Structures are given as structure tokens and as C-alpha cells.
Amino acid sequence: MKHVFLPPADLEPLTRHPKAAAPGQHIDLHHSTCFGCGVDAPRGLHLKVLAGEGLTTDAQMPVLDWMQGGPGVIHGGVLSAAFDEVMGTSPLLVGKPVVTAHLEIDYAKPIPLGSTLYFHARILGRQRRKIYIEAFAHLGDPQERVAGAHSVFVIIDVEAHFADYYDKRVVL
Numbered sequence: 036m037k038h039v040f041l042p043p044a045d046l047e048p049l050t051r052h053p054k055a056a057a058p059g060q061h062i063d064l065h066h067s068t069c070f071g072c073g074v075d076a077p078r079g080l081h082l083k084v085l086a087g088e089g090l091t092t093d094a095q096m097p098v099l100d101w102m103q104g105g106p107g108v109i110h111g112g113v114l115s116a117a118f119d120e121v122m123g124t125s126p127l128l129v130g131k132p133v134v135t136a137h138l139e140i141d142y143a144k145p146i147p148l149g150s151t152l153y154f155h156a157r158i159l160g161r162q163r164r165k166i167y168i169e170a171f172a173h174l175g176d177p178q179e180r181v182a183g184a185h186s187v188f189v190i191i192d193v194e195a196h197f198a199d200y201y202d203k204r205v206v207l
Contacts, residue, residue, distance in 0.1 A: 038175050040138075040139055040169075040185035041193060042111060042159050042160070042167040042185075043162050043167075045162065046159060046160025046161060046162055046167060046178065047160055047161045047162065048160055049090060049129045049158055049160060049161050049166075050129065051089065051128050051129065052124075052127075052129050052130035054130070054147065054181055055086060055127065055128045055129070056085075056086035056109070056127075056128070056129065057083075057086060058086055058087055058088050059085060059086065060085065060086050061083050061084070061085055061086075062084045062085065062086055062092065062124050062127050062128070064084070064123075064127060066125050071116060071117070071120030072084065072120055072124070072156075073120065075194060078101065079120045080096060080113070080116060080117055080120060082094050082096055082121065082169065084120065084121055084124040084125075085134045086128060087155070089157075090125070090129065090157060090158035091125075091126055091155065091156060091157045091158075092116075092121060092125045092128070092154075092155075092156045092161075093123060093153070093154060093156075094120075094121045094153075094154045095126070095152065095153045095154070095157050096117055096151070096152045096154070097147055097151050097152075098147065098148050098149065098150045098151070098152055099148070100148055102148070103148055105145070106112050106161065107145075107147055107177070108145040108146055108147055109145075109146040109148065109149055109152075111140075111142060112171070113141055114140065114142070114146065114152075114182060115138065117152070117154065117172075118140060118154070118170055118172070118186075119135055119138055119186075120154050121170060122138070122168045122170050122186045123135055123186075123188060125126055125156045125157075125158050125168055126158065126166050126168075126188055126190070129158065129161075129166075131166060131190045132190070132191055132193045133166060133188035133189060133190055133191060134188065135186065135188055136165065136186075136187045136188060136189045137187040138184065138185075138186045139171065139184065139185045139186070140153065140182060140183070140184045141182060141183045141184070142181075142182050143180055143181055143182055143183065143207075144181045145181075146172075146181050146182070150174050151154040151174070151175070152172050152174065153172065153173050153174070153175065153177075154171070154172050154179070155168060155170060155171055155172075155177065156168055156169070156170035157169055157170070164189050164190045165187050165188070165189055165190075166187070166189075166190065167185075167186070167187055168185070168186045168187075168188065169183070169184065169185050169186075170181045170183070170184045170185075170186075170197075171184070172184075178204055201207065
């Protein structure tokens with residue numbers, strides 16, 4: 036059963052923050068051991084999310100053998116984590132740190148190991164503390180999408196949100 040994601044009709048349009056990364060620049064978000072973007076994560080996605088034009092972001096990811104789910108194809112949970120990283124980084128373009136509230140993915144085609152997966156995300160707008168985002172993934176031709184995603188992220192105060200966890204983090 037395919038779900039239909041309908042963002043609210045009255046979304047507040049957002050504008051790019053004056054200090055946001057310029058188009059083509061890497062958006063640095065987390066600590067070095069973050070599973071999604073950390074360069075020092077021993078087993079991570081190592082995604083580099085790049086600022087696009089307007090309120091868009093882009094990333095690419097090699098589909099490696101350790102990401103296998105079904106025979107010869109990426110695991111759906113790994114794909115979900117990649118979408119979460121790309122989409123969750125996007126609100127930094129408007130100067131808002133967020134956490135995931137809702138993530139919905141439509142898996143359209145198997146994604147083979149050894150391929151390169153390309154992501155494109157676009158911020159749709161805001162309603163109070165919620166930011167709505169859509170994204171898609173392809174294998175080189177944006178017209179041939181292998182997966183699509185819709186999400187809702189909630190704006191947070193980073194220090195307050197993670198206050199109970201700072202002293203328990205593991206730094207490798």
C-alpha cells in the first residue's frame with residue numbers, strides 16, 4: 036500500500052540563512068563519529084551533504100558490500116539512514132537544527148551493490164516548529180528515481196535537547 040504524504044497547505048515559506056553554506060559547499064553538521072556523516076565513524080555512511088541552489092541539498096554515496104540487504108542490493112534501513120542524514124542536514128540552510136519526527140520512504144527499484152546513489156532534497160516549508168522536506172534518490176539519471184522520501188523535522192535547541200546525553204557520548 037502506497038501512502039500519500041500531504042504537507043499542510045499553509046506552510047510558511049522559508050528563506051536561506053545569510054550564513055548558510057554556498058551552493059556546492061559541504062554542510063558540516065555532526066561530530067566526527069556520527070554514523071551518517073562522520074569521517075571517523077568506523078562503519079558509517081560518510082555522507083557529505085552539499086548545499087544546492089535555493090533550499091536544496093545534494094549528496095552521493097557508494098553502495099558498498101557491507102550495506103547488503105537482499106542478495107546484491109542495498110538494505111532498506113541503510114537507505115533510510117542515508118535519506119535521514121541528507122534531509123536532516125537540509126534545515127541548516129535556513130539556520131535551524133532539527134531532529135527527525137517522521138520519515139516516509141517509497142522504495143521504487145532495487146539498488147545494486149557497487150553502484151553510486153545520488154540524493155536530492157528540497158525544503159517545502161515550515162509550520163511552527165515543523166519543517167517539511169521531500170527528497171529522491173537515483174543512480175545517475177534524476178528522471179529514473181529508485182526511491183523517494185518525505186519527512187517532518189522538528190526544530191530544537193541543541194544544547195537543551197541533548198543535555199542528558201553529552202556526558203554519555205562515546206568518542207572513538
